Amino acid sequence: MSVLAVSNLTKRYHRGGKPFAAVDEVSFDVGPAETLALAGPSGSGKSTIARLVLRLIEPDAGRIDFEGANFFALSGAALRARRARLQMVFQDPLAAFNPRATVARVLGDPLRIHGIAPRAERPRRIAALLERVGLDTGLAARAIHEISGGQRQRVAIARAIATRPSLIVLDEAVSALDVSVRGQILELLLDLQRQERIAYLFISHDLGVIRAVAHRVVILDAGRIAESGDARAVIADPQSAVGKALVAATPKLVRTSQDAS
Amino acid sequence: MTALLSIRDLAVRYRRGGVPALKDVSLDVLAGERLAIIGESSSGKSTLALAVAGLLARSATIGGTINWKIPKSQTSHSFAPPSVLPDISPKRGEIEPSSPPSPISNVAGREPTAELLISPQVGEMSGRTEGGAVARQLSQPRDTIPLLGRDIGFVFQDPSSSLDPVMPIGKQIAEVARTHLHLTWREAIAKAKTLLERVRLPNPEATLHAYPHQLSGGQKQRVAIAAAIAAGPKLLIADEATSALDTIVQAEIVALIRRLVSEDGMTLIFISHDIALAASLANRIAVLRHGELVELGETSQIVNAPQHAYTRALLDAHLGLDAEPLLDRQGTSA
Numbered sequence: 001m002s003v004l005a006v007s008n009l010t011k012r013y014h015r016g017g018k019p020f021a022a023v024d025e026v027s028f029d030v031g032p033a034e035t036l037a038l039a040g041p042s043g044s045g046k047s048t049i050a051r052l053v054l055r056l057i058e059p060d061a062g063r064i065d066f067e068g069a070n071f072f073a074l075s076g077a078a079l080r081a082r083r084a085r086l087q088m089v090f091q092d093p094l095a096a097f098n099p100r101a102t103v104a105r106v107l108g109d110p111l112r113i114h115g116i117a118p119r120a121e122r123p124r125r126i127a128a129l130l131e132r133v134g135l136d137t138g139l140a141a142r143a144i145h146e147i148s149g150g151q152r153q154r155v156a157i158a159r160a161i162a163t164r165p166s167l168i169v170l171d172e173a174v175s176a177l178d179v180s181v182r183g184q185i186l187e188l189l190l191d192l193q194r195q196e197r198i199a200y201l202f203i204s205h206d207l208g209v210i211r212a213v214a215h216r217v218v219i220l221d222a223g224r225i226a227e228s229g230d231a232r233a234v235i236a237d238p239q240s241a242v243g244k245a246l247v248a249a250t251p252k253l254v255r256t257s258q259d260a261s
Numbered sequence: 262m263t264a265l266l267s268i269r270d271l272a273v274r275y276r277r278g279g280v281p282a283l284k285d286v287s288l289d290v291l292a293g294e295r296l297a298i299i300g301e302s303s304s305g306k307s308t309l310a311l312a313v314a315g316l317l318a319r320s321a322t323i324g325g326t327i328n329w330k331i332p333k334s335q336t337s338h339s340f341a342p343p344s345v346l347p348d349i350s351p352k353r354g355e356i357e358p359s360s361p362p363s364p365i366s367n368v369a370g371r372e373p374t375a376e377l378l379i380s381p382q383v384g385e386m387s388g389r390t391e392g393g394a395v396a397r398q399l400s401q402p403r404d405t406i407p408l409l410g411r412d413i414g415f416v417f418q419d420p421s422s423s424l425d426p427v428m429p430i431g432k433q434i435a436e437v438a439r440t441h442l443h444l445t446w447r448e449a450i451a452k453a454k455t456l457l458e459r460v461r462l463p464n465p466e467a468t469l470h471a472y473p474h475q476l477s478g479g480q481k482q483r484v485a486i487a488a489a490i491a492a493g494p495k496l497l498i499a500d501e502a503t504s505a506l507d508t509i510v511q512a513e514i515v516a517l518i519r520r521l522v523s524e525d526g527m528t529l530i531f532i533s534h535d536i537a538l539a540a541s542l543a544n545r546i547a548v549l550r551h552g553e554l555v556e557l558g559e560t561s562q563i564v565n566a567p568q569h570a571y572t573r574a575l576l577d578a579h580l581g582l583d584a585e586p587l588l589d590r591q592g593t594s595a
Contacts, residue, residue, distance in 0.1 A: 042478065042507040149302070178301035178534070179578035186587055205507050208580035212587045235582060249512035251537035253581050256565050 001068060002029035003167050003199045004053065009062035011048055022048045024223040025062070030167065033197040037210040037231060039246065040220035046203045049220075050171045053201060054088055067166060084114045087160035091172035093152040097144045103130070103155055104140040110162040129158040133188060150181035154188070161192060171203045186213050207250050211235050219243045264289040264330060265496060265528050266313065271325035273308050273317060273552075282308040284552045285325065290496070292330075295522060295529040297543035297560075299536055299575070305552040306532045310500045313530065314415050315407075329407050331495060407496075411441035414489030414527075416518075418501040420481035424473040424488075430457075431469030434488045441492035456487040460517060479510035483517065490521060497522060500532040515542055536575050540564050548572050 011023040023045045030036045038046045051057045053064060055071060064071045066086060074082055090096045097106055107126045111117040117125045127137040133154040144152060153173065160168050170189070174182045190213060192198055204210050210217055211231055218228040219242060226240035238244045266289070273283040283305040290296055290313075300306045311317050313327065407413060417423040425433055434456055435449035444452060450469065457465035460483040473481050482502060489497060499518060503511040519542060522529045533539045539546055539560075546563040548556040548571065556569040567573045 041509050179536075179575060180301065183578050183580075183587075190587055206580075207508070208582055208584065211582060212580045212584065215588070232586065245509050247582065249509045250582055251512075251535060251541050252583075253537040253540060253564065253576065253579050255576070256561075 002031050002065075003034075003067060004030040004201065005065040006049075006053070007063050007065075009049065009052060009064065010060050011045075011052060011057065012060050021223045023052065023059070026220075026223070026225055027062075028218050028225070028228065030199045030201055032166065032199055033193055034216070035193065035200040035202050035214045037202045037204060037214035037217040038220060039204060039207060039210055039217055040226075040242065041205070041246070043222070044220040044242075045223040046205075046220055047171060048223075050088075050169050050201065050203055054086065054169055055083075080114075084110075084116075084163035085166045086169070087163060087165040087167070088169045088171065089153070089156045089160050089173040091176050093149070093156040094144070096156060097152070099143070099145040101144055102140065103142055103144065103147070106144060106155060107140075107159055107162060110159060114163050116163060125162075129162055130155075132161065132192075133158040134184075150177060150185065153177060153181075153185055157185070157188065157192070161196065161198070164196070165198060167199045167201065169201045169203070172205070173202075174209060175204065175206065182209075189213065207235050207246055219246065262291040262293060264328075265292040266290045266330065267326075267328040268309075268313070269326045269328065271309070271312060271327065272323070273305075273312055274322040275318065275320070277322060281552050282321075283312070286549075286552075286554045287325075288547055288554060288557055290528060290530060291545075292495075293526060293528055294545060295519075295531060295543045297531045297533060297539035297546045298549060299533050299539045299546060300549035301534060301575075303551070304549040306534075306549050307500055308552075309549070310415075310498050310530060310532050313496075314409050314413050314498055316409065316415070331407055331412060408441070410437055410494075411492045412494050412496065414486075414492075414494040414497045416482070416485050416489050416497070416499045416502040418504050420478065420485040421473065423485050424481060426473055429470050429472060430476075430484050434484065434491050437488050437491035452491065453487070456491055457484075459490075459521065460484070460487045462487075477510075479506055479514060482506065482510075482514055486514075486517065486521070490525065490527070493525065494527065496528045496530065498530045498532070501534065502531075503538070504534065511538070518542070536564075537579055537581065548575070 006029065007027045009023055009026045010021055012019045012021050014020075026045070026049060028036065038049060040046050048057070052059050058072070066082060069082065071082070104123070104126050107129050108122050111122050111125055123140075126140055130137050130139060135151060135154050135158070139147060139151065144155070147155070174185050177185060186209070189200065193200065202210065202214055214231040216229065217231040217234050219226045219234065219238070219240060221240070221242040226242045227234060227238065234243060235247060238247050268289070269287045271283055271286045272281055274281050286305070286309060298306045298309060308317070312323065317323060409415060424430075431450055431453045434453035435446065438444050438452045439446060439449040442449075442452075454465050454469055457468050462468050462480060462483050473484070476484065497518070502518070503514045506514060515538065518529065518531070521527070531539060531542055540563070543560050545558065546560050547554060548563070548569065550571050556563065556567065556572045558568070563572060564576065567576060
């Protein structure tokens with residue numbers, strides 16, 4: 001059974017007084033421990049889908065089933081319980097956190113709010129989370145604004161896994177990172193997926209990154225699905241006009257043999 | 262090729278006693294070349310671009326020399342506007358085409374091919390005043406100073422913050438042409454329309470009267486490029502000018518920059534964190550790390566035979582469409 005099933009999802013906005021569909025009859029699903037990537041140009045609807053899945057905004061039509069339940073029918077305690085299973089990591093962790101909070105506070109909040117660990121046990125749990133994402137436990141006492149961008153994104157991942165989610169929405173989560181840090185964060189995400197069987201909805205404009213980590217890809221254009229399928233197969237031989245344009249526009253590093261000439 | 266500018270031992274500190282943003286960087290920018298400067302965060306790549314353009318904050322401590330060789334013909338629009346006097350300009354510190362020139366470029370030679378030189382003493386000179394402002398002496402004829410907007414065009418990452426949100430686009434471009442080419446408003450507006458055509462904006466006549474918020478991100482960046490080249494600069498500096506755009510728009514803007522640089526015979530300094538993008542555009546690539554120049558070479562040499570371990574690491578970290586997926590390396594299955 002799929003972790004996330006999206007069917008005929010539609011979200012309309014108004015632009016210049018005229019309605020337009022930011023997301024138009026979109027359907028896809030994500031299986032356990034699977035990474036589904038959403039790709040597409042600016043304005044194709046990637047981030048609107050992320051916000052709909054997180055229920056930050058309500059759709060005009062369509063349905064989202066999360067862990068087998070109609071996500072938009074849930075409310076109160078049932079919704080809160082389910083929300084713990086659905087987490088998110090955004091592009092800019094500095095904007096996602098209170099910059100003056102300590103790392104311990106950022107990681108302690110979900111443990112407290114979702115009743116995962118009593119107060120006395122929290123420091124130990126926080127240390128375990130930091131270790132899990134490859135950070136020194138001494139970082140707990142530091143303020144968010146004092147640590148590096150890569151460390152901050154690891155803290156964002158630690159916060160996301162604190163509630164033992166089955167799905168994490170990653171919205172351009174590695175786009176702002178330096179390439180050397182990006183590789184480490186992607187390795188960490190893959191390791192967590194393998195160990196904890198977490199599914200990812202991986203939103204990115206970068207086909208190179210998608211190809212490196214995603215099992216399947218959905219390519220969006222103007223709110224509609226242009227094509228979808230096995231990530232490597234689609235990127236190797238795109239069929240849609242937008243898929244072809246995205247592949248053609250991706251910078252290629254043409255490396256010949258190792259001899260200097 | 263001859264050097265358009267020679268940078269020697271350039272060192273920049275934003276705070277006294279702080280970590281240097283640039284450490285003794287020396288390189289030549291050759292006339293007519295497309296030079297990419299690449300590096301990760303805090304490598305100093307933007308600091309280098311700002312130093313060349315004379316846009317560093319007045320509180321920054323600057324050492325070393327930047328030696329310009331701008332052909333006399335290029336700088337002989339004899340009467341630069343009075344606002345170039347750096348210490349009295351009310352626009353000091355603002356980033357716009359009419360900003361005062363680089364402190365580094367304030368000392369000019371007198372030869373027909375003006376050679377502009379600043380000594381380390383001048384760079385770290387006394388005269389520090391309140392607010393960290395530094396008094397810079399202008400000892401050479403003003404018409405040989407490389408001037409931002411006239412001799413140097415600068416394109417920033419975010420066109421939303423480099424364009425004036427409440428000024429029509431035509432006027433923003435025309436302003437540059439009027440200031441530096443000494444045109445009338447009517448001539449400058451006509452020039453702006455031609456420039457909008459050159460950067461391939463649809464319906465240039467209507468766009469002249471449009472405001473930035475009415476355009477997409479890629480269209481705004483085209484406007485910013487039109488303004489940057491309005492006075493016919495010898496040097497175009499693009500500082501992460503495509504990084505905020507999606508992949509397809511990025512490719513279009515890179516193609517536009519390549520075409521304009523070639524048509525106008527401009528020299529290009531292209532600042533990027535993306536080694537593949539840099540390699541697709543540049544003749545030469547300079548690799549910066551922690552404020553130091555670690556490697557500089559022809560693009561094919563940097564890409565195929567990097568000499569420095571850090572360059573190799575950057576190349577290996579690139580996730581291209583032909584790289585082995587990390588999924589496979591980890592042995593994960595779907």
